[in-house]
Amino acid sequence: MNVVYWRDKFIRYSKYHKYQKKFGFSSWHMEPVCSKPYVNDVIEYLKNAGKQGDSIVECGCGLGDIIADSSLEGFKRKGLDCKKEVIKADEEIFRKEIQDGDIRFEIGSFETIKGEKVDYYIAVNFLHNIAPEQVKNMFYDVLSSNEIGHVITDSVNSSDYPYCHDFDFLCDYGFSKKCLGEYEVQNGIRKILVNGKCNENM
Numbered sequence: 001m002n003v004v005y006w007r008d009k010f011i012r013y014s015k016y017h018k019y020q021k022k023f024g025f026s027s028w029h030m031e032p033v034c035s036k037p038y039v040n041d042v043i044e045y046l047k048n049a050g051k052q053g054d055s056i057v058e059c060g061c062g063l064g065d066i067i068a069d070s071s072l073e074g075f076k077r078k079g080l081d082c083k084k085e086v087i088k089a090d091e092e093i094f095r096k097e098i099q100d101g102d103i104r105f106e107i108g109s110f111e112t113i114k115g116e117k118v119d120y121y122i123a124v125n126f127l128h129n130i131a132p133e134q135v136k137n138m139f140y141d142v143l144s145s146n147e148i149g150h151v152i153t154d155s156v157n158s159s160d161y162p163y164c165h166d167f168d169f170l171c172d173y174g175f176s177k178k179c180l181g182e183y184e185v186q187n188g189i190r191k192i193l194v195n196g197k198c199n200e201n202m
């Protein structure tokens with residue numbers, strides 16, 4: 001770990017410690033963004049590929065490092081997380097953005113949204129803990145009851161993580177995948193995958 005990491009960790013701790021104390025979310029969320037290099041690449045991708053007014057939903061949004069990034073202002077944004085303590089913290093941290101109508105947060109998961117048109121649906125950095133059959137069912141829930149343009153997810157190949165998903169089943173919904181980037185994780189590699197509709201320029 002280098003100087004930048006410890007500086008950013010200190011800054012994040014100073015900013016979020018009071019929320020962790022109040023809401024009791026996991027210490028994982030205290031890790032700075034520089035330890036998750038995929039975060040900025042996903043944000044850059046969204047800024048370049050999307051346009052103002054497009055909708056983005058992030059499932060498993062944590063403390064909003066992706067979905068609540070200020071450079072995504074102008075997109076219609078919603079963050080979902082299954083942990084109440086995480087969403088309660090988001091609602092306080094991003095009170096102004098919520099009041100301004102820039103973003104919404106909701107306790108939930110893949111089955112939460114229904115009948116929505118979503119240009120970019122993101123689920124990164126948690127599916128490696130969930131068995132393939134269940135992941136398939138979770139995507140069935142969201143893809144069969146909404147109109148989703150792109151799915152952004154990740155595939156982690158490491159002996160430290162229980163499951164490495166290839167997301168090939170997304171072909172059945174008309175998606176084809178491209179790799180946005182590869183990132184070192186402990187004992188392996190994380191790939192960020194963008195799945196867009198076949199023949200479309202992603």
Ligand SMILES: C[S@@+](CC[C@H](N)C(=O)[O-])C[C@H]1O[C@@H](n2cnc3c(N)ncnc32)[C@H](O)[C@@H]1O
Binds near residue numbers: 086125126
């Ligand atoms: C490791 S954090 C990643 C947060 C964010 N995606 C990021 O990359 O910075 C994983 C988050 O996913 C949430 N989560 C885990 N399983 C979930 C599920 N089945 N549905 C919704 N959220 C989930 C956790 O509560 C946690 O906040």
